[in-house]
Amino acid sequence: MSSEPTPPGFELPLRLLLAFRTIIDELHERIAREGHPDLRPMHGFVFQAIGPHGTTAVELGRRLGVSKQAAGKTVEGLEQLGYVERGSDPADARRKVVRLTDRGVDCLVRSARIFDELRAEWSATLGEEQLRQVEDGLRRLAPGDPFRLDTPRWFGAP
Amino acid sequence: MSSEPTPPGFELPLRLLLAFRTIIDELHERIAREGHPDLRPMHGFVFQAIGPHGTTAVELGRRLGVSKQAAGKTVEGLEQLGYVERGSDPADARRKVVRLTDRGVDCLVRSARIFDELRAEWSATLGEEQLRQVEDGLRRLAPGDPFRLDTPRWFGAP
DNA sequence: CTATATGGTCAATGAGGTTGTCTATCGTGT
DNA sequence: ACACGATAGACAACCTCATTGACCATATAG
Numbered sequence: 001m002s003s004e005p006t007p008p009g010f011e012l013p014l015r016l017l018l019a020f021r022t023i024i025d026e027l028h029e030r031i032a033r034e035g036h037p038d039l040r041p042m043h044g045f046v047f048q049a050i051g052p053h054g055t056t057a058v059e060l061g062r063r064l065g066v067s068k069q070a071a072g073k074t075v076e077g078l079e080q081l082g083y084v085e086r087g088s089d090p091a092d093a094r095r096k097v098v099r100l101t102d103r104g105v106d107c108l109v110r111s112a113r114i115f116d117e118l119r120a121e122w123s124a125t126l127g128e129e130q131l132r133q134v135e136d137g138l139r140r141l142a143p144g145d146p147f148r149l150d151t152p153r154w155f156g157a158p
Numbered sequence: 159m160s161s162e163p164t165p166p167g168f169e170l171p172l173r174l175l176l177a178f179r180t181i182i183d184e185l186h187e188r189i190a191r192e193g194h195p196d197l198r199p200m201h202g203f204v205f206q207a208i209g210p211h212g213t214t215a216v217e218l219g220r221r222l223g224v225s226k227q228a229a230g231k232t233v234e235g236l237e238q239l240g241y242v243e244r245g246s247d248p249a250d251a252r253r254k255v256v257r258l259t260d261r262g263v264d265c266l267v268r269s270a271r272i273f274d275e276l277r278a279e280w281s282a283t284l285g286e287e288q289l290r291q292v293e294d295g296l297r298r299l300a301p302g303d304p305f306r307l308d309t310p311r312w313f314g315a316p
Numbered sequence: 317c318t319a320t321a322t323g324g325t326c327a328a329t330g331a332g333g334t335t336g337t338c339t340a341t342c343g344t345g346t
Numbered sequence: 347a348c349a350c351g352a353t354a355g356a357c358a359a360c361c362t363c364a365t366t367g368a369c370c371a372t373a374t375a376g
Contacts, residue, residue, distance in 0.1 A: 004290070009273030012280070012293055013185075016178040019300035023171045058323055070364055072324070094323040094372050115167030122170070126295050132162070134299075135170055137284050137292040142177035216354060228333055230355075252341050252354040 023118060030114050036107050038081050046074060047100065047108050050084065054099035083107060181276060188272050194265050196239050204232060205258065205266050206305060208242065212257035241265065 024041050031039060049055070049063040061071035075098050078084045083104040089095035100108065123131050182199050189197060207213070207221040219229035233256050236242045241262040247253035258266065281289050 006277075007293055008270070009275070009277035010270065012277060012289075012296070013178055013181045013273070014305065015293065015296035015300060016174050016181070018302070019296050020171055020174040020178065022300045023174070027171075056323070066363095067365065068324075069326090069366090073363075092323085092373070096324070112166070112168065115171070117167070119164075119167035119170060122299055126298060130291055130295050131170075133288055133291040134295040135165055135173065137288050138170070138173035138177050140284060141280055141292075142173060142180045144176070214354070224332095225334065226355075227335085227357090231332075250342070250354085254355070 026118060027111065027114055031107065031110055034110055036110070039107065043078070043083075044111060046078065047083070047104060047111075050098055050100055050104075052100070054087075054097045056095050056097060060098065078104075184276060185269065185272055189265065189268055192268055194268070197265065201236070201241075202269060204236065205241070205262060205269075208256055208258055208262075210258075212245075212255045214253050214255060218256065236262075 024044075027044075028039060028041065045064065046060070049060055055063075057072040057075055058068045060075065061068040064071060064074075066074075075084060075086070079086060083101060084098050085101050086096050086098055089097050119131075126134070185202075186197060186199065203222065204218070207218055213221075215230040215233055216226045218233065219226040222229060222232075224232075233242060233244070237244060241259060242256050243259050244254050244256055247255050277289075284292070
C-alpha cells in the first residue's frame with residue numbers, strides 16, 4: 001500500500017498547530033463580525049472554564065492552570081469588556097461568584113454555532129468519512145478530556 | 159455509514175491543540191533525557207528559523223514574526239545556554255551572523271530523530287493507513303507551509 | 317472557642333514582548 | 347566621489363501578563 005514516502009515526523013505536529021491556528025483565526029474573524037471584536041484566542045477557554053453556573057477566581061485559576069491572582073486579573077478585564085459580572089455568594093461571604101453576562105452567553109452561543117458551521121465546511125472539504133477518521137485518530141492520539149484548560153499558559157511556560 | 163452522531167464542532171480544534179501539546183511535551187521529555195533539559199517549546203521553532211547556514215537577528219525576527227529586538231534577546235538567551243554563537247560577517251560589517259553551535263545542531267538532529275520515532279509510534283497505534291488519512295486531512299484543512307514560524311507570538315497575541 | 321484552611325486583594329518581581337532613538341555601515345544615484 | 351536613504355544592531359523606557367509573598371476576612375473542624 002501507500003507507495004508514497006513516509007512523511008517526516010515533524011510534519012504532523014506542525015500541521016496540528018497550523019490547523020488549530022487556522023480554525024481559531026477563522027472563528028475570531030467571524031465572531032468579530034457578529035459583534036464581538038474584542039475577544040482574544042484564549043478568551044474562549046476562559047468562558048468555557050467559567051461555565052453556565054459561574055465560578056470563583058480561585059476555581060477558575062485551578063481550571064486554567066494559572067494562579068488565582070492571574071485569574072482574578074483576567075476576570076477584571078472581561079468584566080470591563082462586559083462579558084462577565086461578579087456577585088456575592090449568600091452562602092459564603094468569602095466567595096465572589098463570576099458569571100457570564102447576557103453578552104458573555106451570547107458569545108458562547110455564537111461560538112458554538114460558528115464551530116458547528118466550520119465543521120460542516122470541513123466535512124464538505126474532506127468528506128464526512130475522512131473528517132471522522134481525523135477526529136477519531138486524534139481522539140486515540142490524544143485521549144482524555146479535551147477541555148484541559150491549562151493550555152494558554154502552557155505555550156510560553158518556563 | 160457513520161450512524162454515530164455528529165461530534166460538536168468545537169471538539170476538533172480542542173483535540174488538535176491537545177494532540178499538539180501531547181506530542182511536544184513528549185518530545186521535550188525525551189530530549190531532556192538526552193542531555194537538553196533547558197529547552198522550551200518555542201526553541202525548536204527558533205532553531206528551525208536559524209537554519210543550517212545561520213542568520214541575523216533582523217531576519218530571525220522577520221521569520222518568527224517578532225521585532226528584531228525581541229529576536230536579539232532570544233538569541234542572547236540561547237547563546238548563554240550554549241546553543242548558538244554570534245560571529246561577524248566579513249562581507250558586511252553591520253551583520254552579526256547567528257549560527258547553531260555543535261550543541262545546537264545536536265539538538266536539531268535529536269529532535270528530528272525523536273519526531274520520527276514518535277511518528278512510528280503513532281503509526282503503530284492508529285495504523286499507517288489512518289495516520290496518513292489524518293496527515294492528508296490536515297494538509298487539506300490547513301494548506302501551506304507548515305513552517306509558518308510566527309506561531310510562538312500568535313498565541314498570546316493582543 | 318480556637319486553630320486551621322480557604323477566598324480575595326494588594327504589592328513587588330520577572331519574563332518577554334513592544335516602540336523609539338541612536339550609531340555604524342552599506343548601496344545607490346547624481 | 348560623495349551625499350543620502352536604507353539597513354543592522356544596541357540601548358532604554360514601557361506594557362502586558364504571569365509569578366510569589368503577605369495580608370485580611372470568613373468558614374469549618376476539633
